[in-house]
Amino acid sequence: MSNLIRKACLADLPQLQAIYNDAVLHSTATFDLSPRNDADRLAWFQSHQGKYLLLVYETNGVIAGYASLSRYRERPAFDGAVELSIYLHPDFRGQHIGHALMQKILAFAEQRPDIDTVISLITSENAVSIHLHEVFDFSLCGIIRHCGRKFGRCLDLSIYQITFA
Numbered sequence: 001m002s003n004l005i006r007k008a009c010l011a012d013l014p015q016l017q018a019i020y021n022d023a024v025l026h027s028t029a030t031f032d033l034s035p036r037n038d039a040d041r042l043a044w045f046q047s048h049q050g051k052y053l054l055l056v057y058e059t060n061g062v063i064a065g066y067a068s069l070s071r072y073r074e075r076p077a078f079d080g081a082v083e084l085s086i087y088l089h090p091d092f093r094g095q096h097i098g099h100a101l102m103q104k105i106l107a108f109a110e111q112r113p114d115i116d117t118v119i120s121l122i123t124s125e126n127a128v129s130i131h132l133h134e135v136f137d138f139s140l141c142g143i144i145r146h147c148g149r150k151f152g153r154c155l156d157l158s159i160y161q162i163t164f165a
Helices: 010-026 038-046 097-111 127-135
Strands: 003-007 054-059 062-071 081-088 117-123 139-150 153-163
Touching (some): 010 062, 117 127
Antiparallel strands (some): 003 054
């Protein structure tokens, strides 16, 4: 079995879109309610340049998951902060792929002088993601209660952060 973590390329986009859209349709890992289309995902892909990294975990030519560092907020005062997201293909969950992606993307972030903090916004019921962040010494900064509604339920959002400054 051949496993590789690498920077995403344009050819990966259909698999990345499928992974994300599966999360949209079947989980509370994202508060998106409708699947993303090709144009949206292309713009998302193109926004990941420089410190906004997009990594994929490839196993035998299949994208098992991805991790991204994205712009946290549009206001320039937030430029030192990035938002971390990790999504896994349902067939590859529970195989420590999220851990491997987290390790690689945090090593990248820590080496960047233009990244001071990495922020993750996690649905509070997502115990697996919360555990992963705690393993990597993220701190819980707070919980925004009842801020999202999906699948007929009101959901909380946990804010986790790790700083490098």
